[in-house]
Amino acid sequence: MSASNGTDFTNPSTFILQGIPGLEAAHVWISIPFCAVYIITILGNFIILFIVKMDSSLHEPMYYFLCMLAVTDLVLSTSTLPTMLSNFWFNSREISFNGCLAQLYFVHCFTATESGIFVAMALDRYVAICHPLRYSTILTNSITAKIGLAVVLRGGMLVLPYPLLARQWPYCRTNIIPYTHCEHIDVVRLACADIRISSYYGLFVLFCRIGLDLPFIAISYIHILRAIFCLPTKDARLKSFGTCSSHLCLILAFYIPGLFSSLSQRFGHNLPLHLQVLLANLYLLVPPMLNPIIYGVRTKQIRDRLIRLFTH
Template sequence: MQSTLFCLRAEHLLLYPMLDSNTTDFANPSTFILLGIPGLESAHVWISIPFCTMYVIAILGNFTILFIVKVEQRLHEPMYYFLCMLAISDLVLSTSTLPKTLSIFWSNSREINFNACLTQLFFIHCFLAIESGIVVAMAFDRYVAICDPLRHSTILTKEVVAKIGLAMMLRGSVLALPYPFLARQWPYCRTNIIPHSFCEHIAVVKLACADISISSYYGLFVAFLVIGLDVLFITMSYTQILRAIFRLPTKDARLKTFGTCTSHLCVVLAFYVPALFSFLSHRFGKNVPLQFHILVANLYLLVPPMLNPIIYGMKTKQIQDRLLQYFIYMN
């Protein structure tokens, strides 16, 4: 989805000597070499500590959300179905990158099979698009709940929610599918060393000894299509939501109604602000060190999956009550 977010400048590749075995002509290399965070190799173990901590929190938090929504009948509503979809997306997104990154940091296991690299590339961009779509669906749920509350249960039925989830999955898959196919078609005759901690689209195709304009333009097209349209739809939803809220007669009613949106707004900020920050740092931060770009890219795939269950856990009374019951029962 956002291949332009983590693009690496070609001159960075010149920092690393090409091994003789990596400079022979080959259409598809059998393996790529991931460097992790170049220049910070001595700090890899220390960097792995916060990365691993965030990953563990993301795994535990999202599995907890899935479990509570499953067992708590009161949470069998559209908003929580979408929350479960978001949790699944977060689990896949973080797991598609961090285990390999940690293996680089802990055991210097830098090799990744060519096909495994393309598979990782696909899952990253696919589930970024899926997650963005789910965030839009959650905005639509808030819009219907506030602007047309009497028809909420008839508009967002279980069948409609399932169809929305399927549509988001199909959209992500269709948009991400060209990435590995485009990457596979290029000849790689320069090096198979990727100065990154995971197989990001542009980081991979920039190793090709061919004109990769198609890959670059497609990545830019998908980024603007997904982020641009999704942010537009979210903005339109909240414009109508705010109009409905300001028409409420009392301040307490306005605050209470707006309070039902705060969790989703926090999720929107957690997802899109790092994306915007990463995009701007790449476009306008030409003198920003490569290490910073890679750290931001990793955090972008870790921070939202970690924060989303925390946000909804803190803001949703039903989830808090269920968690409290379990803690009391365990003690």
């Protein structure tokens, strides 16, 4: 613990996670909604995986992508929530240097993967609604598997320079991270070196997620909405629009807080630190909780299978 209190050290073996600066006295109370969100996330995503596995009629590209989303949400939540709750409940703030780098890699890797999954799901809905007769020939199981593999590889390779660059910087200022978990930009800011490469690469990754993925999703849904309004019956339009609206709500809940969180970390110097930390936590915790709830409620096949499961 001697290294944790001073500033005369290089490359510390541990970092100290401060939690939510300024709200330390309320950590126990803050942990209650955090824990509830985590439990709902675990249960909801496991139920989605179980239902899709058990019902052979759901073995289609849309539900394969939904399962990928559920697994991603489980990993994303589990990579941060146990650390937060351990900090809040037991005042366990230490995290090893390698563990910190692993945590920031998993957080950003699966965030980028989730963004790619939303792109894949937008493509799936575009083909299903705009080219329904060719859906089974365009999105075969082989093509779906290749898309899923590409999404995972892109997320893993895109974020790989984060820990590699962070590892090479010398750390001689402090090892106290004013955060609930290891966030990339907050870790490299502790380095006593020129970290512009890490900062610029972080902006490049943000551009890939927001500047490339989001326009592709927007273009897909513009074509989808055009096709929906051209459907012959009102019931068909309402059914298709209901499915797409739930997708759009989830996408907005994922990208908008993420964009504000990333920008506030870099440029929001006048924003109180505890607000930055809370915003980052909401961005990581709320979408994984909402995804299974909204898909379970708005997707008829999953909702019917869930009702049959509990009534049985």
